[in-house]
Amino acid sequence: MRVLLVLAALAVAAASVVKDDGTVLIGKDNMVNMDIKMKELCILKLLNHILQPTMYDDIREVAREWTIEDNMDKYLKTDVVKKFIDTFKMGMLPRGEVFVTNNELHIEQAVKVFKILFFAKDFDVFIRTACWLRERINGGMFVYALTACVFHRTDCRGITLPAPYEIYPYLFVDSHIINKAMMMKMTKAATDPVLMDYYGIRVTDKNLVVIDWRKGVRHTLNEADRISYFTEDIDLNTYMYYLHMSYPFWMTDDMYTVNKERRGEILSYANMQLLARLRLERLCHEMCDIKAMMWNEPLKTGYWPKIRLHTGDELPVRSNNMVVLTKDNVKIKRMLDDVERIIRDGILTGKIERRDGKVITLKKPEDIENLARLVLGGMGLVNDDAKFMHLMHLMKKMLSYNTHNFNKYTYVPTALDMYTTCMRDPVFWRLMKRVAETFVLFKNMLPKYTREDFDFPGVKVDRLTTDKLVTFMDEYDMDITNAVFLDDAEMKKKRSDMVMVARMRRLNHHPFKITVDVTSDKTVDAVVRIFLGPKYDCLGRLMSVNDKRLDMVEIDTFMYKLETGKNTIVRNSLEMHGVIEQRPWTRRVLNNMVDTVGMISKTVDVESWWFKTRVGFPHRLLLPLGRRGGMPLQMFVIITPVKTNLLLPTVDMNIMKERKTCRWSVCFDTMPLGFPFDRQIDMTHFYTNNMKFTDVMVYRKDLGMSNSVKDIDMSDMVMKKDDLTYLDNDMLVRWSYKDVMMMSKDDMMRM
Numbered sequence: 001m002r003v004l005l006v007l008a009a010l011a012v013a014a015a016s017v018v019k020d021d022g023t024v025l026i027g028k029d030n031m032v033n034m035d036i037k038m039k040e041l042c043i044l045k046l047l048n049h050i051l052q053p054t055m056y057d058d059i060r061e062v063a064r065e066w067t068i069e070d071n072m073d074k075y076l077k078t079d080v081v082k083k084f085i086d087t088f089k090m091g092m093l094p095r096g097e098v099f100v101t102n103n104e105l106h107i108e109q110a111v112k113v114f115k116i117l118f119f120a121k122d123f124d125v126f127i128r129t130a131c132w133l134r135e136r137i138n139g140g141m142f143v144y145a146l147t148a149c150v151f152h153r154t155d156c157r158g159i160t161l162p163a164p165y166e167i168y169p170y171l172f173v174d175s176h177i178i179n180k181a182m183m184m185k186m187t188k189a190a191t192d193p194v195l196m197d198y199y200g201i202r203v204t205d206k207n208l209v210v211i212d213w214r215k216g217v218r219h220t221l222n223e224a225d226r227i228s229y230f231t232e233d234i235d236l237n238t239y240m241y242y243l244h245m246s247y248p249f250w251m252t253d254d255m256y257t258v259n260k261e262r263r264g265e266i267l268s269y270a271n272m273q274l275l276a277r278l279r280l281e282r283l284c285h286e287m288c289d290i291k292a293m294m295w296n297e298p299l300k301t302g303y304w305p306k307i308r309l310h311t312g313d314e315l316p317v318r319s320n321n322m323v324v325l326t327k328d329n330v331k332i333k334r335m336l337d338d339v340e341r342i343i344r345d346g347i348l349t350g351k352i353e354r355r356d357g358k359v360i361t362l363k364k365p366e367d368i369e370n371l372a373r374l375v376l377g378g379m380g381l382v383n384d385d386a387k388f389m390h391l392m393h394l395m396k397k398m399l400s401y402n403t404h405n406f407n408k409y410t411y412v413p414t415a416l417d418m419y420t421t422c423m424r425d426p427v428f429w430r431l432m433k434r435v436a437e438t439f440v441l442f443k444n445m446l447p448k449y450t451r452e453d454f455d456f457p458g459v460k461v462d463r464l465t466t467d468k469l470v471t472f473m474d475e476y477d478m479d480i481t482n483a484v485f486l487d488d489a490e491m492k493k494k495r496s497d498m499v500m501v502a503r504m505r506r507l508n509h510h511p512f513k514i515t516v517d518v519t520s521d522k523t524v525d526a527v528v529r530i531f532l533g534p535k536y537d538c539l540g541r542l543m544s545v546n547d548k549r550l551d552m553v554e555i556d557t558f559m560y561k562l563e564t565g566k567n568t569i570v571r572n573s574l575e576m577h578g579v580i581e582q583r584p585w586t587r588r589v590l591n592n593m594v595d596t597v598g599m600i601s602k603t604v605d606v607e608s609w610w611f612k613t614r615v616g617f618p619h620r621l622l623l624p625l626g627r628r629g630g631m632p633l634q635m636f637v638i639i640t641p642v643k644t645n646l647l648l649p650t651v652d653m654n655i656m657k658e659r660k661t662c663r664w665s666v667c668f669d670t671m672p673l674g675f676p677f678d679r680q681i682d683m684t685h686f687y688t689n690n691m692k693f694t695d696v697m698v699y700r701k702d703l704g705m706s707n708s709v710k711d712i713d714m715s716d717m718v719m720k721k722d723d724l725t726y727l728d729n730d731m732l733v734r735w736s737y738k739d740v741m742m743m744s745k746d747d748m749m750r751m
Contacts, residue, residue, distance in 0.1 A: 040159050055492075062127075063131045092138065100418060102393055111250050148245055164420055168482065184211075221301075221320055222320060227281050237421065267376050275429065275550075278429055295324050339391060346362050360374070368443075371442050392435060448685075449681070454640075463516070464637050467513050468699065473507060478501065480501065484498075499587075513571065516639075523561070526559070526560055528556075529638050531555065576622070628700050633698055637691065643671045
């Protein structure tokens with residue numbers, strides 16, 4: 001990410017000052033009434049090259065002039081300011097260290113940083129405080145707190161942040177990519193054709209350095225690497241990180257602005273859906289379901305993260321057949337057993353009594369919210385301390401290699417310790433499976449749905465059809481410029497001389513449409529839910545509805561007004577609820593927003609371009625990889641009346657539109673998330689006229705058939721049969737020395 005700063009003669013000049021050279025200055029006037037584009041620019045400047053002191057004079061000036069202690073009246077809660085100042089004076093996480101969300105000392109300090117930003121009275125105080133913090137605290141902690149604030153402050157509504165893989169690429173690309181970028185930076189892109197061919201590097205005349213991620217044989221530890229293209233997908237890991245940002249386990253009700261009533265249920269269902277989506281991907285490779293984590297047996301599945309942090313530390317490698325329970329973590333194991341026992345006993349008895357005498361009920365369907373907050377954070381058993389009883393955190397500690405360094409500044413994390421990397425580790429999914437079994441137990445204790453719950457009298461689904469479902473592996477260029485440090489000359493120019501790009505392979509599919517033909521004897525509002533799930537299990541056996549109900553992925557949910565008579569509902573996959581398209585490069589968006597004379601372009605639809613790129617499940621991952629000859633799946637649709645037997649959550653629908661936080665049906669329906677598959681189904685009462693199953697096939701394109709791959713010569717493809725990934729037959733592309741020497745300038749530009 002390289003932030004473009006030349007914004008001359010802005011339409012919002014009242015909110016800022018523009019120098020003669022076009023540089024926008026922060027802090028000369030009150031910034032309360034800033035235009036949304038100017039607010040966004042301020043945030044982008046704060047996040048650019050976070051590993052170094054800021055290169056922008058205006059931010060440094062505000063950071064020097066602003067004094068938090070002298071402006072305590074400008075914050076809504078002075079006690080929050082006092083606590084932060086006391087902590088800051090005592091000493092916080094050093095700037096050079098790695099910030100880890102699973103470290104209690106780190107997160108305790110980060111929450112204090114968040115609160116001082118969140119309780120700023122207006123945007124002017126907020127941005128000045130952010131400038132002050134940018135120059136004084138740990139960069140990772142600053143990014144974490146600022147991101148949470150942008151998600152939850154009302155005056156930041158509409159601001160879209162750069163993707164986390166642009167802010168801090170280290171956690172998203174393999175270490176050999178970072179090494180190659182550093183090499184090109186140090187040699188100023190020296191063009192040794194043999195070396196560049198060996199490393200898979202190409203340089204254009206515009207100093208765009210493209211590093212091919214596929215170069216070299218991928219080292220694997222076990223068969224879990226077959227689906228690494230899914231578990232290590234940068235957008236999927238961003239989805240997990242943004243889920244946490246939307247519903248932090250440490251945030252209290254007074255700070256939530258959206259979905260606070262059902263935030264626990266949303267987070268628990270999101271985890272269940274991720275597990276279902278993983279199972280579909282495993283089925284594509286004829287792999288059976290994962291097993292829940294067991295502590296008393298060796299962990300067969302190892303993991304090699306291949307990630308190096310900016311400190312030079314490598315994320316630890318976990319070997320196969322590791323012994324989990326040791327003398328170093330036996331205390332954590334006892335605590336984990338005690339907490340799990342309390343929660344499971346509470347599910348069976350219907351209540352948990354806290355030490356302060358309050359009773360947490362676990363009897364009714366809506367009590368899933370209490371259970372989810374107990375398990376995933378948000379409600380504690382002791383003084384509402386959610387961190388102390390966070391089941392997932394306790395489980396992650398069991399698998400840490402740094403038990404003697406817990407809650408220290410020198411903590412070296414594992415892949416499990418951070419929301420941006422945890423999904424890369426196969427054992428994380430086993431931990432989620434163990435947590436999910438707690439929710440399954442709760443649901444099993446509830447009464448089964450009746451026929452009246454399923455039925456919609458007068459409404460009949462006549463037909464459910466879809467376009468041909470085709471997936472393929474395409475290419476994506478990820479901007480990793482922030483991974484390299486700027487030298488003194490570049491700091492003065494406020495930009496990097498070279499743009500570093502990592503070219504990767506990723507799962508994608510062609511857009512498709514789903515058509516539902518419905519007959520209704522009345523005009524009525526309805527809720528339409530569409531699921532995609534397996535037809536056969538990993539052994540080729542036909543699955544019953546109860547067998548696969550937890551494997552059904554809810555790909556779309558929406559309200560629809562049925563008219564009397566025939567209705568044809570057509571849903572384009574690009575418009576499905578809760579999905580987002582590709583996040584654009586920050587540099588590219590800014591270039592589109594600003595025309596050649598420095599004025600903000602009037603032709604750019606900022607709302608449609610930016611608001612679609614916030615929080616949501618990646619559109620290109622809606623479908624599993626499939627198979628060349630087609631993979632049989634089943635699609636299911638159910639149309640039900642709008643149920644409002646409970647109070648709907650207090651939501652601002654404008655926020656829902658901007659932030660994609662109206663998850664599934666929570667904003668317009670009070671039926672439990674996952675309906676009708678969230679409980680055991682009595683098959684004698686299930687099939688009704690308002691639902692329908694249909695068989696579908698998901699086809700996978702070969703690399704040579706894909707029309708989206710950039711300039712790949714299939715004639716010199718090298719097969720790597722020792723590899724276990726999906727790239728068995730198209731792992732590596734080699735260019736000869738002769739080809740490189742004869743390459744034209746136009747060919748290089750197309751790279």
